[in-house]
Amino acid sequence: MSFGKISLVACAALTAVAPAAAQEPTGDAPPAIPVPVNGAERYAPADFSRFAPRTALDMVDKIPGFLIVTGTNGGDRGLGAATENVLINGERIANKATDARTALARITAAEVAYIDIVDGAGLNVPGLTGRVANVVLVAGAGSGGFTTTIRWQPEWRPRLDKNWLNGEISTTGKIGGTNVTLSLKNEASRQGHWGPERVHDAAGVLLFTRDEFGAYDGDRPRLSAALARTTTNGNKWNFNLGGQLQLLGERVDSVSEQPANGIVREMFAFKEDEYNFDVGGDYELGLGKGRLKLIGLYRFEHSPFVDSFIVDRTIGGRTGERFKQTADESESILRGEYSWRTGGGTDWQVALEGAYNQLDVDSEFAVLQPDGSFLPVPFGGERTKVEEKRGEASLTWGRSLASNLTAQVNLGAEFSELTSSGPGGLTRRFVRPKGKVALAWKVGGQTTINWFLQRRVDQLDFFDFASSVDVANGQGNGGNGLLVPPILNRTELEVVQDMGGWGNASIAFAYAYAQDLVDQVPLSPTTEGRGNLPPAHLYRISSKATLLLDRLGWKGARINSDVTWRRNRVRDPLTNQWRDQSGGQDYVVDLSLRHDVPGTNLAWGAGYFDEQYSPNLRLGAIEREYTEGPFVTAFVEHKNVAGFTVKLSYRNLANMKDGFDRTVFVDRRDGPVAFSEQRLRRFGRFFQLTVTGTL
Numbered sequence: 266m267s268f269g270k271i272s273l274v275a276c277a278a279l280t281a282v283a284p285a286a287a288q289e290p291t292g293d294a295p296p297a298i299p300v301p302v303n304g305a306e307r308y309a310p311a312d313f314s315r316f317a318p319r320t321a322l323d324m325v326d327k328i329p330g331f332l333i334v335t336g337t338n339g340g341d342r343g344l345g346a347a348t349e350n351v352l353i354n355g356e357r358i359a360n361k362a363t364d365a366r367t368a369l370a371r372i373t374a375a376e377v378a379y380i381d382i383v384d385g386a387g388l389n390v391p392g393l394t395g396r397v398a399n400v401v402l403v404a405g406a407g408s409g410g411f412t413t414t415i416r417w418q419p420e421w422r423p424r425l426d427k428n429w430l431n432g433e434i435s436t437t438g439k440i441g442g443t444n445v446t447l448s449l450k451n452e453a454s455r456q457g458h459w460g461p462e463r464v465h466d467a468a469g470v471l472l473f474t475r476d477e478f479g480a481y482d483g484d485r486p487r488l489s490a491a492l493a494r495t496t497t498n499g500n501k502w503n504f505n506l507g508g509q510l511q512l513l514g515e516r517v518d519s520v521s522e523q524p525a526n527g528i529v530r531e532m533f534a535f536k537e538d539e540y541n542f543d544v545g546g547d548y549e550l551g552l553g554k555g556r557l558k559l560i561g562l563y564r565f566e567h568s569p570f571v572d573s574f575i576v577d578r579t580i581g582g583r584t585g586e587r588f589k590q591t592a593d594e595s596e597s598i599l600r601g602e603y604s605w606r607t608g609g610g611t612d613w614q615v616a617l618e619g620a621y622n623q624l625d626v627d628s629e630f631a632v633l634q635p636d637g638s639f640l641p642v643p644f645g646g647e648r649t650k651v652e653e654k655r656g657e658a659s660l661t662w663g664r665s666l667a668s669n670l671t672a673q674v675n676l677g678a679e680f681s682e683l684t685s686s687g688p689g690g691l692t693r694r695f696v697r698p699k700g701k702v703a704l705a706w707k708v709g710g711q712t713t714i715n716w717f718l719q720r721r722v723d724q725l726d727f728f729d730f731a732s733s734v735d736v737a738n739g740q741g742n743g744g745n746g747l748l749v750p751p752i753l754n755r756t757e758l759e760v761v762q763d764m765g766g767w768g769n770a771s772i773a774f775a776y777a778y779a780q781d782l783v784d785q786v787p788l789s790p791t792t793e794g795r796g797n798l799p800p801a802h803l804y805r806i807s808s809k810a811t812l813l814l815d816r817l818g819w820k821g822a823r824i825n826s827d828v829t830w831r832r833n834r835v836r837d838p839l840t841n842q843w844r845d846q847s848g849g850q851d852y853v854v855d856l857s858l859r860h861d862v863p864g865t866n867l868a869w870g871a872g873y874f875d876e877q878y879s880p881n882l883r884l885g886a887i888e889r890e891y892t893e894g895p896f897v898t899a900f901v902e903h904k905n906v907a908g909f910t911v912k913l914s915y916r917n918l919a920n921m922k923d924g925f926d927r928t929v930f931v932d933r934r935d936g937p938v939a940f941s942e943q944r945l946r947r948f949g950r951f952f953q954l955t956v957t958g959t960l
Contacts (some may be wrong), residue, residue, distance in 0.1 A: 291540050305399075306382040306763070310374065315861045316822060316868075317904035320414060321956045322369035325351065325398050329811035330761070330769025331382060332827060333398070335364040344600050344618060350385065351719050353400040357390055362489070362543045369400065371435045371446060373412050373959050378403040384705035385715060386914030387671035391614060391661040394673075394703045394717045395759055396771075411438030411445075413960040415909075420455065421953040425480060428455035443454035444493040456768070458946035462519070467938045472519075472532055473524070477946065479517040507943065508637070511539035516656065517737075533737045537570035545598075546875050555605025555613075561597040567591075571914040573634065574736040586736040592728070593625045614661040614679075624651040624727035630734045633814060636671030646744050647734020648686070653727075655681040659700070669707035676700040679722060680708050685730045685746040697722050697752065699956040711763040716756070723751045729783065729795035738927075740883065743794040745786075752780040756801070770810035771791050777803040779835075785883050786838040793884040801835040801846065821861040821868075829853045837882070845879035848890075852877055866904040871896055884927045893945065894923040922947045 308328060318324045325333060334350045340852040349358060351365035358368050359421040378401045385393030395609035417432035435448035464472045489507035515535040523529050545562035569592070575585040598619040606614070626649045631639035659677030666672050677699050684692040703717040725748055734741040755777035762770050779801040786796030807829040814822040833846035845851070859870035875895040883890040925944040933936045 275457045286960045300496050305384075308380045308382070310377060310379070313374070315863075316372040317790040317866065317910065319910055319959055320370050320374055321372035321400050322366055323957075324374060324377060324380060325369055325400065328380065328382060328398065329813065329823075330771060330809055331396055331398060331811075332809055333365050333369075335366055344562070344598055346366075350393065350395065350397045352388075352390065352397060352814075354402055355399055357393075358544060360449075360491075361564070362505070362507050362545075365448075370416065370433070371414055371437060371448060372400070372402070373414060373437075375412075375959075376402050384671060384707075384715060386662070386663070386673045386703040386705035386715065386717070387665070388673075389661065391616070391673070391701075394701075394705075396761060396775075411436050415905075415956070415958050417956045418953065420951065420953045422455065422457070422479075423738045423949040424459065424917075425457045426482065427473045428453055435767065442494060446489075446491040446493075448487075448489045448491075452483070452487075452489045454481065454483040454651075455518055455950070456481045457733075458948040460922065460944070460946035462942055465941045465943075467940065469941075472940070473521050475518060475521040477517040477519040477944070479515070479946065483511070483513045489924045496715075498551075498896060500548070500550040502546065502548045504832045506542075506544050508542040509540065511537065511541070513570075514541075523578075526581050530577045531578070532573075532575045533679070534573050535570065537568060539566065539568040539570075541566035547740075552603070555603055558602045558604075560598070560600040562596070564594075564596045566594040568594070572736050582838075583633065584802070585639075586734070587630070587633070587639045588736050589629070590626060590628045590733070592627075593623075594727070595621075595623045597621045609664075611662065611664040613663075614659075614663070616659045618657050620653075620655045622651075622653040622655070622727070624649075624730075626728070626731045628731065628733070644732060644734060644741075649731035649744055650686040651682075651730045653681055655679060659894055669815070671705045672705045674700070677700075681750075681934075683749075691746055691751075694751070697750075699752075711765065713761045713763075715759040716760065718756045719753070721753045721755065723753065725750050725783070726795075732794070733796040738886075740886065742785075743788045743792045745794045745796050747797075748783065748795065749781050749797055751782050751797070753803075754778045754780070766813060766816055768811040768813040769814075770808070772808045773806070775805040775807075777801075782835060782846065784835065784838065785930060787884055796838070798838060799836040802832065803834075804832040806830045819860070820863045823859055825855075825857045825859075827853070827855040839884055840935060844882070847879065848877045848881045850876065854895075859924040866902065867899065868902040871897070872897045882934070884933050886927060887934055889924075890928045891924045891926075893924050894919050896921045909956050910957040914953040914955070917948065917950050920947065920950065921935045 271422045274353070283811045300953055308324070310324075313327055316323060316327050325671055326611070349365040350545045353368065353372075358365060381397055381399040381401065383397050385395055385397045388397065396777060413434065413436040415432070415434050419431065420428040422428070430451050431453040433448060433450035435446060435450075437444070437446045459478040462475040462477055464475070464640070466472055466823065480956055487507060487509035489505070493502070493506040495501045515533075517533040519531045521529050529544070541564065543562065543564040547558055547560040549558040551557055571587065571589045573585065573587040575894065576581065577583050595778065598618065598620045600616065602616045604811040605614070610942070628647055629641050629909070631641045631642045634640050650681060657677055657679035659675055661673065663673040678696060679699065680694070681695050682692065682694045699720045699722050699794070701719040703718055704715070706714045707712055717817070723747050729748055730744050730746060732742060732744040755775060757775040759771055759773035781793050781797040782801050784798050785793055786798070788794045788796070793910045810826045811822045814824070829850070830852045831850050833849040834843050835846045836842070837844050853876040859868060861868045862904040876892070878890060879889065897915060898914050898916045899918060900912055900914040903912065904910050923946045928941045928944065
């Protein structure tokens, strides 16, 4: 059958999602998730049959014009309002350690009753705007015993260790009425590249060429457990526990012949052995005319790492530097949400949240001695401790203003106390208002306009308060105790066009007036570090589309596109001139073709990806990281190999290369040039195998 949807006609007033989702369904009917007044796009399991999906993620990924948004509001700033555009049974995923893609990958396709694509402004879930996928599970999902989901994704790259350990195995089921999910996941990587780096003097004359090889390995095994239960009186609780190791290693070796030093061998090495864990849960109950939900979360991370840079010269001997750092990070969150609906069809929610974040850093900078030992050298940033105590309150109002227009208003404020004991450390207190106004307007049967206006407070990187040394490039950052969180005052207008049997397309225009963005700033006449910039202007145009080619006679074929253009203009703290934001994304183009061959279990396709970032500007250097050429892939897939879906991809067909250019100045970058480097490393074509299935 053709890939289509059932258009739902609004037949009920807008109702609160949380109370309905909290009731455990009976019989064979799916949970009664309310439909927004302006309707929804409903996708049944039969709509995905041609793809033979194994998981809910496989299904959501095939919805025309829809892309899953992952991440948290303001860069891990507490829990706050929802930001991921996926709900499960009408509820957000209130677990920072599990994003939407991970959660969906642990739900088998057989457990999905249907998927509604709804307008976020029409839901009683603060923070959601635009198209949102509500994945509704069949009644009693998991009651038939435990189901195991497997994903294995090995990769073989030239000149590098084979990556056999990337994948996940999870099992879900019920024990005595309690839903249980156990998962073991390893995000393993074996990456690298090789090629020349050319060094020129101030006049552009070639001094010498380095032949370089870099390898970057990582294993991130994570074991997690989740328990969930809905009681007979409608109360609901969830409990999550997880622990992870992050074992990371990098090494870059280079050899060159330099006029004054003869043969020179350089070696940069990085190693980190981190462990982290998190524990959290929530409890929801009926209270008065509404529902009360209490959420708690604690996370801890212990991250010791060491960087070293050793240089061996035929003439001049051996020198080296080492930078070690041990960081302990923790976050504690308590949040309460009370939601209710009035008789007039208005949804309300009151939320209170308290959070305590902490970072404790011990650092050491040392210089290599003739006997091979490292001698610590004072650098002014050996110990830094950062603490933030934060409380916030918000009130959310939502209702239908007309038969085709819904609105949501969220007003809030936060109080924070920020203390740092590192360089320039002090204690400061802030009160910041924030909020969001969102509208969803169903212009016609196939056109929707989404708009929002938001004031958002982002999270600081606490490591910016601490001093650090980059031993590979001979530069560093001083700690800055005067940092304040960035604030984004932004608006976005999105037009979504449902093209029926042709697919779906959208275009969005966004602008933000940004205050206190973080970038490199002068800390003294001779030092630099991370600091806040004057107000800036951020612009974005983005488009997402799926074109279904069945009507052109190419049955089972589709083209997906995701294109974004950005223009982020900031005031340079050195020259006071307008320029692009350091390291900001200029554009991204992501195109893919997929053809599911009718009447077979075969599919094939290709992908094209290209992006560009603006240069990273330090006060004494300009660094441009880029790729030369697009990343092109091709794949073939069989949907039933002993009950598994097997996909083989041939990647980097256009031989993309990694580039890095650096211009270093004698003093500041408004003065004379000292030297420049141009690096271009290739990583070749390689194979990736993806095996997914359920047991």
